[in-house]
Amino acid sequence: MSGIQKAACIGGGVIGGAWAARFLLGGIDVAMYDPHPEAERIVGEVLANAERAYGLLTMAPLPPKGKLTFVKTIEEAVAGADWIQESVPERVDLKRNVITQIDAAADPKALIGSSTSGIMPTELQRDMKHPERMFVAHPYNPVYLLPLAELVGGQKTSPETLELAKERLAPIGMKGVILKKEIEAFVGDRLLEAVWREGLWLIQDDICDTETLDDVIRYSFGMRWAQMGMFETYRIAGGEAGMRHFIAQFGPCLSWPWTKLTDVVDLTDELVEKIASQSDAQSGAYGFRELERIRDENLVGIMQTLKASNGGKGWGSGKILADFEKHLWAQGGAKKEAPDLSQPLRLIDTKVSAAWVDYNGHMTEHRYLQVFGDTSDALLRLIGVDFAYVEAGHSYYTVETHIRHLGEAKLGNRLYATLQILSTDDKRIQYFSTIRNAETDEIVATAEQLMLHVDSKAGKSVAAPAEVLAKLKPIADAHATLPVPDGVGRSVGQKK
Structure with missing residues (x-):
């Protein structure tokens, strides 16, 4: 490409x-x-x-x-x-x-x-x-x-x-x-102009204010449009009979005088002032760049959710994101140097963003699992278990996880994660990951995890192929000579 x-x-x-x-x-x-x-x-x-x-x-x-x-x-x-x-x-x-x-x-x-x-x-x-x-x-x-x-x-x-x-x-x-x-x-602006024109009439005629109009969009059909657009949404609305039934049922209403799409709103000074003042009341507490950042966080959340849909294949803009990430991993992975096996593998570098923190300003619990999961994924890519491998019907599934929270990660903190393999066989990889503060090197959290190689189509564990085990073996052999990390084998609630 x-x-x-x-x-x-x-x-x-x-x-x-x-x-x-x-x-x-x-x-x-x-x-x-x-x-x-x-x-x-x-x-x-x-x-x-x-x-x-x-x-x-x-x-x-x-x-x-x-x-x-x-x-x-x-x-x-x-x-x-x-x-x-x-x-x-x-x-x-x-x-x-x-x-x-x-x-x-x-x-x-x-x-x-x-x-x-x-x-x-x-x-x-x-x-x-x-x-x-x-x-x-x-x-x-x-x-x-x-x-x-x-x-x-x-x-x-x-x-x-x-x-x-x-x-x-x-x-x-x-x-x-x-x-x-x-x-x-x-296409897009023609659709937007039609909705915009009708919206202006609704404000002009005092049917609602700008906040109510936006609420109607974002709490209803806006959510549907974000992932299925218009025609696919209406196909579902037609039930099992599909689009033909939908058009037969709702087509006649197109002749009803519901809209003013053919009439142009007169943007008088009074209407402009009405819209502007309502918009100020709705969003004026936020600065322009702050609204942009809020918008971006919301869009990211929607796209990430859509990326995980359709059995992990992605849907809508999430499918585009998934394809983009495949390209990035393929491009970035090809440039990586051989890993240093004399110490735990440093696989992930990241930063605590505004979307990762809770009301205390600390990284929220599920984000720790995300970083550990990303660390596991990085190991799998290293041994050849990449997107193509997974699409072919095999993968490693995480079957056990024990996380210890030993420190705090706050907004803006730079973090990195390392992974040490503890043991392997033809089906299992047991490993220990550590998240550290990149500036102080203090341990923030650890996770002991176990992955099992599976045939995802058959839904059962199977031995990994020789080429994967061959890439895994030198890492496991080198890590077998390292000291066992503190915390391996601990149970929940165990006293220090």
Whole structure:
């Protein structure tokens, strides 16, 4: 899979800065051009939030962060770039002028994407010398977390360009969806505009306030849409008869005068003030960046939950995350040096994030198990029990765990975890893991665990194959010479 080697971002606002963060955290160098006097501060704050979100999102090894360079001209920005993302304000004349400048200065083979929310690409590529490589790559905010990009070609865009763009987005965890035809506002914004317009009427007519309207969305169909969208949700609503029954049952209501979608709300000063004041009352206690961080934590939680669904195969955006992590593990694992077997294996380095702490500011109990589980997974990858191995029908299952909490892990603490093998046979691995504070080296927690090799399809324990045991043996032999860790064999409640 060919990825992006160097990116250029023209425009560093909310969307352009988030595009830059997505590229940078994917290990891609970015040249940024934005004449705004505070562009470096704005992009820096977006990148800080993105790094925080990725720390919550995944334990997979991210590549070394790309280098961000601010430049003085469009020509400097696009030099050497193979993906150029335009994210300037939403005006046809401005965007067309910028894209024409990009086209004149960029490598003729470089892809040029526009972040426009609704302008048709044919209008934007009108004056280009190489219009076949220009398209709309419309993302959703925050770009560094939400994986979708609508890929829309104009009259002169080649089909190969859209397929190549889709391919190049995948290694940075994004899903490009190619639209068959260009249309103003594309697909996502047309749906959003319809809901937005109806929402404005409900506020205008004093049916509800902004908080009530948002509650209706987030406590009901918004949750369904997050994982199944619209048509799959309605398929279920049709019962065993499916979509045909649903349409037959609810189709007639489309002719009822339920909505005002064909009428445009008059955004008078009074209505704008009503909406703004209700929004202030709803969310004004939070600062802009604080709301972004809360949003990011919520999105991470949803995506992680969806990653674990469908029997661990993932669903919706969780499937995209699972595929992204497979890519990261494959990429990161290939670069690892041979482990030092003369001491317990240092397998995990992490940091206690805001999503990991309880009301006391301490790392909550289930996060300890998560770190120990990630440590176990790291050992399994080391001996060849990776995603492909598991998908083939075999794995190691944890069957016993004894955790001791010996210290405290607080918000912001850097931690690392080591693992020492205690004993093995053809089916079992018994091991002892230790979580330490990376700054003080003090022990925070330990876990003694036992894993059993299984045939997951047959649902029973079986001997591990020779190639796995061959990778396990040198580690077990080396660790057999190490002192037995304090705490091995302890029972719950045993006195010191």
